[in-house]
Amino acid sequence: MDLLASFKQFIQKEQLFLPGNKLLLAVSGGLDSVVLTDCCIAACYDIVLAHCNFQLRGAESDRDEQFVRKLASKYNKTVLVRKFDTEAYAKEKKISVQVAARELRYNWFFSLLDAHEADLVFTAHHRDDNIETLLMNFFKGTGIAGLRGILPKQNKLVRPLLFASRADLQAYAEARDLQWVEDSSNASDKYARNYLRHQLVPVLQELYPQVSENLAANIQRFRDIESLYHQAISMHTKKLLEVKGNEVHIPVLKLAKADPLNTIVYEIIKDYRFSPAQTNEVVGLLTSETGKYVQSSSHRILRNRKWLIIAPLAAEDAQHLLIESTGTINFKEGKIRLEESAAADFTLSADPKIAALDAKHIRFPFILRPWKKGDYFYPLGMQKKKKVARFLIDQKLSATAKEKVWVLEMNKKIIWVVGMRIDDRFKVTNSTKSILKITLETA
Amino acid sequence: MDLLASFKQFIQKEQLFLPGNKLLLAVSGGLDSVVLTDCCIAACYDIVLAHCNFQLRGAESDRDEQFVRKLASKYNKTVLVRKFDTEAYAKEKKISVQVAARELRYNWFFSLLDAHEADLVFTAHHRDDNIETLLMNFFKGTGIAGLRGILPKQNKLVRPLLFASRADLQAYAEARDLQWVEDSSNASDKYARNYLRHQLVPVLQELYPQVSENLAANIQRFRDIESLYHQAISMHTKKLLEVKGNEVHIPVLKLAKADPLNTIVYEIIKDYRFSPAQTNEVVGLLTSETGKYVQSSSHRILRNRKWLIIAPLAAEDAQHLLIESTGTINFKEGKIRLEESAAADFTLSADPKIAALDAKHIRFPFILRPWKKGDYFYPLGMQKKKKVARFLIDQKLSATAKEKVWVLEMNKKIIWVVGMRIDDRFKVTNSTKSILKITLETA
Structure with a gap:
């Protein structure tokens, strides 16, 4: 040679x-x-x-x-x-x-x-x-x-x-x-x-x-082979991943059909500091309920209805925050505080920044997220549902103000359009024994 | 366990x-x-x-x-x-x-x-x-x-x-x-x-x-990994391969851009009994002249203008036959015989099944193939080119008869619409010294 x-x-x-x-x-x-x-x-x-x-x-x-x-x-x-x-x-x-x-x-x-x-x-x-x-x-x-x-x-x-x-x-x-x-x-x-x-x-x-x-x-x-492997992976991720701000949304039904599932899932999650060993847990989310999640040191993968949502853990960045108990949670538009108290000790307030809900109907986890097209709820005082979009128009919010509206969701139901109106189905009644009070504090 | x-x-x-x-x-x-x-x-x-x-x-x-x-x-x-x-x-x-x-x-x-x-x-x-x-x-x-x-x-x-x-x-x-x-x-x-x-x-x-x-x-x-590898390969072959009857046509410019080239080429040719060692030869066809080819025990890959054509060797199946010398060759519609002789010994015939060409203009290889849309030639006796399609209409051929028309091509020029008309540029003249005689024999 x-x-x-x-x-x-x-x-x-x-x-x-x-x-x-x-x-x-x-x-x-x-x-x-x-x-x-x-x-x-x-x-x-x-x-x-x-x-x-x-x-x-x-x-x-x-x-x-x-x-x-x-x-x-x-x-x-x-x-x-x-x-x-x-x-x-x-x-x-x-x-x-x-x-x-x-x-x-x-x-x-x-x-x-x-x-x-x-x-x-x-x-x-x-x-x-x-x-x-x-x-x-x-x-x-x-x-x-x-x-x-x-x-x-x-x-x-x-x-x-x-x-x-x-x-x-x-x-x-x-x-x-x-x-x-x-x-x-x-x-x-x-x-x-x-x-x-x-x-x-x-x-x-x-x-x-x-x-x-x-x-x-x-x-x-x-x-x-590696180069072809990556071509196939990016063909899958192009079809599966929808980037929304700093989140990635994956439709559950589509992902479930991806083959070979575990390898494709691992290739998706490894960029967010998930380990190979967590692949099976993430695959488990495909058949789990809304609100279940898997977490790495930097990100959380959340099952939300028909989507898996990969969101950064840092609250200031997140578009989908998981609330699993009472306490205080920071989000992009401020901070909300959740506390439970006996109905007897409670005085109802007219301040739309304070929501009072009948704790009997409440099951954690909640998801705190920006409202989106297609959202609806039963505004307090109404017996029928209303699109959140319509509700915001009626409130005469500016386009910019609308973009800052978040909702609090429980088991696929919106319980509060944050800082504006609670859902009628969760309101406090005469028979309420225990109240969940949620307070919005804006900066 | x-x-x-x-x-x-x-x-x-x-x-x-x-x-x-x-x-x-x-x-x-x-x-x-x-x-x-x-x-x-x-x-x-x-x-x-x-x-x-x-x-x-x-x-x-x-x-x-x-x-x-x-x-x-x-x-x-x-x-x-x-x-x-x-x-x-x-x-x-x-x-x-x-x-x-x-x-x-x-x-x-x-x-x-x-x-x-x-x-x-x-x-x-x-x-x-x-x-x-x-x-x-x-x-x-x-x-x-x-x-x-x-x-x-x-x-x-x-x-x-x-x-x-x-x-x-x-x-x-x-x-x-x-x-x-x-x-x-x-x-x-x-x-x-x-x-x-x-x-x-x-x-x-x-x-x-x-x-x-x-x-x-x-x-x-x-x-x-193998499963993803094959997904990527079939993504490439879907884009690259055009199946025409029992042939596969691959556009040279597109194939040259495929990456990783050698592995993709091997995955394409291995189904036609080509060995891994022949991959480089086939890649060589991407920069070779029309008429060059690589052969396996069952197939030939032929460079023809801007295409690679994978065709079965068995003459009765082939749609693109390579002719490299005088002699006899079988094809789907019959047999053609090529022979060279001195002009002095030759008598021109009016039979359209016999083509007489000036050997001075002839360089092997020829390609024998069915005519296709876009083909043109200079029919004997005319000074300007004519579409083969137009020529066949003028000949009043039935649709079925038209499908059986083949052409003989040399260096991208049609020299003979087989059994019908030679190209004017290759005709025998007074100065012709040596003649290539081609005879069509139909069954």
Whole structure:
């Protein structure tokens, strides 16, 4: 294999960078990054080297830093070096040292891009890294994203050596008489990746001599499969999702017919911080009553009549708020307070901002939401139903004022057009023993 | 695990058979099929046992047959037994003994279904079989079809134990004190499957204790991914393919924009016996000249102007025949013969079934095809072009006769309205040295 020719071809075929781009090379000093540097030099790319000293291997870490500094001066290129207190960072963030090193490394690289030191980051990941990642994901359990491996280009991260095997890099380095440093942590089977590399892959190769080539070809196919998978998912979501302000509304009947249901549901909810394990709960909402919901750290999925409504939890944003008990709740147009009291202790008020309802008829949860076309209720004092739209016209509200009207709904019935009129069916009568008092406070 | 309860649940969830169905149980006498039989008896299903004696293991094969006969009489059920000369069959068909056994087995089962001995075939494949299949496909290289494993139901083949692990079956058999026979070929690492089972899976389990569960969960997800993949593929093929009689026409410009191109092309051509390796050649047709083609054992994909045309090779079916040299070619309406001769030896004929063209203007390949709307040519004796449709009206052809008119095309020009009129631009003149004579012979 003519590595340099293949390197240039791969860059062109995958359109990895544009003429004039300055490239930040992540250089540890190991075989892979030394070969990457040499290839970039040979191809006359405009490069700057970057080396992270994670200070995890004592003198060896410093040896590596010195080596990379010398490498840069050999090629007459700039090298940026940063020392990290990786262990302290890991401890503080309560993450593993490996994850910490990864975070520190990429955060620094991206800050260098932000500071216009370069346009893209080049890393020396090669085909065998990709195969190892594939195998780890596969054995740990994965969807399609874990099968398509590392991408040649992802945003500003470029892996121009993905086409080459470790053996290809080694042969190139030997032919060009390149020097590199060995990372002693590579030699042990301490990490899963190393175990795979040194134990499992050789066993597989005995059984399937072409296994590395087969797995590399799988990765190519899985990349296409993933792309088609996402095309199908977006075909479904286009049909299913109706964006309304900061909410997403999904018609229950349509969603129930989507196939394969669980995977489509998961692809919809994962953008709102729901976990794979919550998929079944959300599917359960398809056959549940109005008012049931499933919640993530940022969103709630609420069953409301024939809709699932994905709404942000933050009250100031929500268009559908769930009220499950008495207390106070903030919403876009103000705040409402719900309290229960004995009828004997209560004096009825004419203030439309205070609703008094017969608690006998009340069952939580309520839904607090803006009124919409098609809403109707039985205005206090009337024996027949009236469209809310008609009611608002009769109240002579301006178009702007109408937009700010919310309703309080219980079991598909509007019990209060908030701040204006309660429903006649829930009014306090002589036989009322307990009263639910709801007060609107506007800012 | 309550295996019997899970068995019934799995059958119900996957809708594996209908009430009243008679089930043919494939029973080798090994653990898996003995447990399957016992579960079906316990669930009161209507079963008949079927045992293949492949006569590959001498006395052991006969021992197994006797065992299964006794098993059937223990449960008071019918058993169908068939002896096969597997080695002779394998030799005759030039296939491995394993493939031969598989073919014989399923051919016999399906012939039993055809003879109304039963409605469905039940086999005892379990979760670990599925995982082994997944691993073998994965290491040998696969697309999505090889990842989703064995299906619980495929046509009339049902695998009702796919939910259970080998250990689950073993526990059930021991609890119910069931007897079974061991296949001595199972004990060796002779076959890849056994190697995986006995060598690789234990190594994996050491590294990833949950690996079997993870892989089983992968299979579930991959099944959904495959289904979405096919949805996306059929979205593309619906847009791209135009079926015309027994041909499929694909607009080149549209296909070139399809993404991911190679996978979509492969999914289109694989139904016409093209191999994955031919995908790149077919993609090459997108930038080739008219007349280039790629061929499988049954079909040809022909570049014709702005179209790719997938046509059967059998001449009597084809609507687009490629002619690459002089000689004779059969088509739907008869036969045409092409021959070249010196002008000096030639006498022009008035027979419209004989075309004489100046060979100087001729470059193979030709395409022989039915005329279509929009076709035009320069009828012999005219200096300007004329629509073929208009020409046929002037010829006073009946509607049926018009449907049988074909044209011979060269490099996007019609050179002959077959059996009727040649194109003026290709006529023989005083300066003609060599003549291409084309004769139409109708049945």
